Amino acid sequence: MNIIDQKLKKIQQLVDEGANSKNTAEIFKIIGITGYDETLLDGFVLWTDCMPLSDDTPYTAEQRNLHILWEAVDRTPMGINVAFAIPFRQIIAKKLFKKCGDGFVANEGCRFNFGQNIEVGKNVSWNHGCYFDSKGGIKFGDHSIITEYVKIFTHSHSEGDHEKRTYSPVNIGDYAKVYTAATILPGVEIKEGAIVATGSIVTKSVEPYTLVVGSPAKPMRERKTEGISGKEFNHYMMKNKMFQVD
Numbered sequence: 350m351n352i353i354d355q356k357l358k359k360i361q362q363l364v365d366e367g368a369n370s371k372n373t374a375e376i377f378k379i380i381g382i383t384g385y386d387e388t389l390l391d392g393f394v395l396w397t398d399c400m401p402l403s404d405d406t407p408y409t410a411e412q413r414n415l416h417i418l419w420e421a422v423d424r425t426p427m428g429i430n431v432a433f434a435i436p437f438r439q440i441i442a443k444k445l446f447k448k449c450g451d452g453f454v455a456n457e458g459c460r461f462n463f464g465q466n467i468e469v470g471k472n473v474s475w476n477h478g479c480y481f482d483s484k485g486g487i488k489f490g491d492h493s494i495i496t497e498y499v500k501i502f503t504h505s506h507s508e509g510d511h512e513k514r515t516y517s518p519v520n521i522g523d524y525a526k527v528y529t530a531a532t533i534l535p536g537v538e539i540k541e542g543a544i545v546a547t548g549s550i551v552t553k554s555v556e557p558y559t560l561v562v563g564s565p566a567k568p569m570r571e572r573k574t575e576g577i578s579g580k581e582f583n584h585y586m587m588k589n590k591m592f593q594v595d
Contacts, residue, residue, distance in 0.1 A: 353433050356380075361440055368414040368444065376418055380437070381425045393417055397462045401514065402484050406463065415445040416464055423457050435592045442469060450491065452593035454586045466503075470523070472593045474586035485516035485535060490523035492584035501533040522557070524582055531566075542582075544572055 350358070356379050363372040370387035377385050395416060397403055408416065419441050422428045427437075435454055442449040445464040450471035461467060461481040470491035478498045481487055485503030489495070501521075507513035517536035521527065525539045528547040533539065537551050542558040545551055549566040558572040574582075585593050 353430070356433065357436050357440070360437065364415075364440055364444055368411045368418070370410075370414065373414040373418060377421065380418075380422055380427045382421060390414065390417070400462065400484070401512070402463065402516075406465070408463075408465070412445055412465055415441050419445070419464070420460070428457050431592075439592075454592050456586075472584065474584070474593075476586065484514075486518035488518070488520045490521055490525065490541070492524050492580070492582070493521045494526045494584050494586065495521070496527065496529045498530045499527050499533070500531075503535050505535055524579070524584055526584070542572055542574075542578075 360376050360379055363376055366372055370390040373390055374386055377383070393413065395408070395413060397408060397416070398413070419438065422434060422437055427433050434457065438455045439453050442453055442455070446467045446469055447465055448468040450469055450473065452472035453469050454473070455475040456477040458478040459475045460479070461483050463483045466483040466486045467481065468488040470489055470493065472492045473489045474494045476496045479495055480500045482502045482504060487501055487503060501519050503519050504514050504516045515535070519533055519535065520538040522539055522541040522543065524542045525544070527533065527539065527545040530548050531545045532550045533545070534550070534552050538554040539545060539551070540555055540557040543555040544560045545555065545566060546560060546562040548564070549562055550564040551561060551566040553565070555561050555566070556568070558574065560569050560572055561567060562569045
C-alpha cells in the first residue's frame with residue numbers, strides 16, 4: 350500500500366468513527382494543515398451557518414466538520430493531487446450528502462452550501478470551479494456531467510424585501526450534460542440526456558435529449574445520439590474511467 354492509499358485509509362477510518370472535532374483535527378494533519386485543535390474547529394462558523402435556512406435545517410456538528418474538510422483540501426497541495434483528492438471528496442460526499450453513489454468525481458474548486466440537500470447518483474462528474482446553491486435541493490442523475498464553472502441556484506429573493514426567499518429544487522437527469530459557465534435557475538429540470546450549451550442561462554425545464562442554447566436558453570435541436578444510448582454515451586470524466594465504475 351503506497352503512502353496516498355495509507356492516508357486515505359486512515360481518513361476513511363476517522364470519518365467512519367465520526368467527524369467530531371478531534372477526528373477532524375487529525376484529518377487536517379493528514380492533508381497537511383497544522384495548528385488547528387478541537388477548540389479552534391469548534392469555533393468555526395461557515396457561510397451556511399449565517400443563512401436563514403440554517404434556522405430550519407442546521408448542519409449537525411459532524412456535517413459542519415465534513416463541509417470544512419471539503420473546503421480545506423482545496424487549500425493544500427494535496428487538493429491538486431487527483432490520486433488523493435478525488436477519493437478524499439468521495440469519502441466526504443458519501444457521509445455529508447443526502448445521497449452519493451459510487452464513481453463520483455469532483456475536481457478542485459467545487460463549492461456548495463447545504464451539503465445535506467445534495468443527491469448524487471452513480472458516476473456523476475463535477476469539473477473545476479462549479480458552484481451549487483443547494484438550499485432548495487439538487488439532484489444529479491446517474492452519469493450526469495457538470496463541466497467547468499457551472500452555477501446552479503435553488504433560491505431567489507423578493508425584489509421588495511431581500512430577506513424574503515423562495516426555494517425550488519433543481520434536477521439534473523441521467524446522462525445529461527451541462528457545459529462550461531452555464532447557469533441553471535431555481536425549479537429547472539434538465540431531463541434525461543439533455544444538453545445545456547456553454548454560457549447558457551436556463552430559466553425553464555429542458556426536455557429529454559434536447560440541446561438548449563442561449564440566454565435565456567431555448568431548444569435548438571435534438572441531441573445527436575448517433576444511435577447509441579445509456580452507458581454507450583461514455584459519460585466518464587477522465588481517461589480509462591479513472592475513479593469511476595462500470
